[in-house]
Amino acid sequence: MRRAEFFLLCLVFAAGCAAPAPPQVQPAAAPAPATVEPVPPRGDVRPVGLSIPAIGVEESQLVPLGLDQAGQLTPPSDFRRVGWYTGSPVPGDPGPAVLAGHVDSRSGPAVFFRLRDLKPGDQVTVRRSDGRSATFRVDTVQRYPKDAFPTAAVYGPAPGSALRLITCGGGFDAAKRSYRDNIVVYASTHWDD
Numbered sequence: 001m002r003r004a005e006f007f008l009l010c011l012v013f014a015a016g017c018a019a020p021a022p023p024q025v026q027p028a029a030a031p032a033p034a035t036v037e038p039v040p041p042r043g044d045v046r047p048v049g050l051s052i053p054a055i056g057v058e059e060s061q062l063v064p065l066g067l068d069q070a071g072q073l074t075p076p077s078d079f080r081r082v083g084w085y086t087g088s089p090v091p092g093d094p095g096p097a098v099l100a101g102h103v104d105s106r107s108g109p110a111v112f113f114r115l116r117d118l119k120p121g122d123q124v125t126v127r128r129s130d131g132r133s134a135t136f137r138v139d140t141v142q143r144y145p146k147d148a149f150p151t152a153a154v155y156g157p158a159p160g161s162a163l164r165l166i167t168c169g170g171g172f173d174a175a176k177r178s179y180r181d182n183i184v185v186y187a188s189t190h191w192d193d
Helices: 003-014 151-155
Strands: 047-052 057-059 062-065 082-085 095-101 123-128 133-145 161-173 178-188
Touching: 047 062, 047 095, 095 151, 123 161, 133 161, 151 161
Parallel strands: 062 082, 095 161
Antiparallel strands: 047 057, 047 123, 082 095, 123 133, 133 178, 161 178
16 A cells, blocks of 8 residues: 555544545636625624424534644534534525534434434524524435545535535444444525525
8 A cells, every 4th residue: 555545544544523624725717707796704603503303403502613633624522512614604605504513422312413314304494693594404314434525515616505414424433433424414595485
């Protein structure tokens, strides 16, 4: 095995429950056309609450998430909390907002334990610090091996406002103290709401 392959394999195994990092965006070669209106800066707006009635999730506090030194999304340090990846849009703004939480801990089920049970059409509401709420409907729930995580589909451009909910799933590897897969819920706003 070549050294680079070994290094990448080590990164995959060391990732634990973290989801792969979003792709690095390269600057555009040409400026945007003058007719395109820029998205206004979000200022201090952030998600502050989450409601998923179908699985009994009611969160009144979301924590900020970033990337670790390996470029992996860091899960919340508190297994009871949901985190918002601050490198993603605020839920309700254009693009895919990313929220992550644990499936369980040594003491039992965690906040996203039942995430895999969501069905298309289930409602997800995110409360924002500006007093607005963004309501999404589940489009699909997918399970991916961590070494085949669809980074572009999760973090890449999405039409309108979209939401990605991420947790661990699949079999648990006791030796690595990590789940083998990630569960990703894809949700979007709908014009018929």
